Amino acid sequence: MRNKIFGSLILISLLISCNKKGNTSSGNEADTASYRVNYAEMFRVNRFPDYTEVQVRDPWDTTRLLQKYILIPKTSSLPASLPEGTVVRTPLSRVAVYSSVHCSMLAQLGNLSDIAGVCESRYIIIPEIKRGVSEGKIIDLGESYAPDIEKIIDLNPEAIISSPFQNMGYGKVEKLGIPIIEGVDYMETTPLGRAEWIRFLGLFFGKESLSDSIFEKTERSYLTLKEKVENVSKRPTVVSEMKTGPVWYVPGGNSYMARFFADAGADYFWKDVPQTGSMSLSFEAVFDKAQQADFWLVKYNRDRDMTLDDLKKDYAANANFKAFKDKNVWGSNSAKVPFYEEVPLHPDYLLRDFILIFHPDLLPGDTLRYFNLLK
Numbered sequence: 505m506r507n508k509i510f511g512s513l514i515l516i517s518l519l520i521s522c523n524k525k526g527n528t529s530s531g532n533e534a535d536t537a538s539y540r541v542n543y544a545e546m547f548r549v550n551r552f553p554d555y556t557e558v559q560v561r562d563p564w565d566t567t568r569l570l571q572k573y574i575l576i577p578k579t580s581s582l583p584a585s586l587p588e589g590t591v592v593r594t595p596l597s598r599v600a601v602y603s604s605v606h607c608s609m610l611a612q613l614g615n616l617s618d619i620a621g622v623c624e625s626r627y628i629i630i631p632e633i634k635r636g637v638s639e640g641k642i643i644d645l646g647e648s649y650a651p652d653i654e655k656i657i658d659l660n661p662e663a664i665i666s667s668p669f670q671n672m673g674y675g676k677v678e679k680l681g682i683p684i685i686e687g688v689d690y691m692e693t694t695p696l697g698r699a700e701w702i703r704f705l706g707l708f709f710g711k712e713s714l715s716d717s718i719f720e721k722t723e724r725s726y727l728t729l730k731e732k733v734e735n736v737s738k739r740p741t742v743v744s745e746m747k748t749g750p751v752w753y754v755p756g757g758n759s760y761m762a763r764f765f766a767d768a769g770a771d772y773f774w775k776d777v778p779q780t781g782s783m784s785l786s787f788e789a790v791f792d793k794a795q796q797a798d799f800w801l802v803k804y805n806r807d808r809d810m811t812l813d814d815l816k817k818d819y820a821a822n823a824n825f826k827a828f829k830d831k832n833v834w835g836s837n838s839a840k841v842p843f844y845e846e847v848p849l850h851p852d853y854l855l856r857d858f859i860l861i862f863h864p865d866l867l868p869g870d871t872l873r874y875f876n877l878l879k
Contacts, residue, residue: 653677836874
């Protein structure tokens with residue numbers, strides 16, 4: 505008798521278990537297998553029967569979420585009950601964009617016509633946006649840290665796409681009831697992790713398949729280039745940036761740019777410093793460590809290309825670096841090339857430049873896209 509009762513209890517337990525597993529698609533459980541984020545660390549996606557949940561991690565406190573978005577198609581009715589989060593009806597078709605990088609992402613997705621307003625248009629070199637601003641079809645909302653609130657109200661966008669900063673809010677904009685989509689892609693520590701954020705925006709604009717294919721193409725290109733330098737016998741040393749005012753900002757060892765140097769087959773002086781962002785050092789601290797660097801890479805924004813004489817005039821002691829004496833200083837002028845617009849989306853472009861600089865024999869016939877040798 506005891507064995508029969510025990511067997512019946514096991515059968516009932518199995519039936520309940522099978523019933524629960526079979527009904528997950530009609531309940532309120534997430535389908536975590538249908539969307540996989542491969543490199544980005546700052547966003548995650550969960551599918552539910554009635555909506556898609558997009559989580560953005562707080563990059564300054566990764567134990568908590570910065571935002572949770574509840575994406576519901578415009579063609580669907582709002583579910584009777586929803587979890588806590590910012591509801592966004594998709595696909596978006598009229599947005600204000602604070603960052604030139606996110607404008608570039610929307611250009612890649614074919615959604616430039618959905619941009620109704622931008623901040624700091626003087627820094628955006630996308631021809632369609634420059635023309636739209638000049639013709640009054642796209643409104644310049646002013647500075648990203650203090651946009652014109654009246655213009656935003658008049659614009660009445662469906663959402664605002666912004667890059668948040670630590671301990672900085674949005675002021676009166678937060679009280680308008682307009683969803684603020686916070687893209688912390690710039691806080692990713694790997695080139696492919698940052699590039700994957702085009703998939704994040706694709707979710708909001710109904711361009712999932714296209715954004716996936718764009719990223720997959722970039723991923724293949726980047727990994728193919730990286731493989732070319734994996735077995736190089738010599739890794740040249742490199743120092744980057746230059747003194748600005750009283751300090752010199754150099755990338756930390758766990759930073760986005762340090763990963764680029766490693767993937768391009770270079771030896772970076774601060775590779776062992778476990779810092780994800782930039783470090784502010786004195787000129788003397790940089791010189792003591794990197795004065796014998798084989799290569800020196802600088803980025804700047806000027807109306808004409810920088811020369812070695814300019815670098816020396818900026819700070820006379822710059823001429824004491826070995827790379828300066830060897831005329832091995834390479835510069836990228838962001839006033840003339842779309843460095844900041846393209847690289848977050850296409851890190852393979854920059855990786856190709858770096859390999860051409862450090863190991864030109866590995867890419868015969870290729871030409872530089874962003875950097876030139878200072879003369």
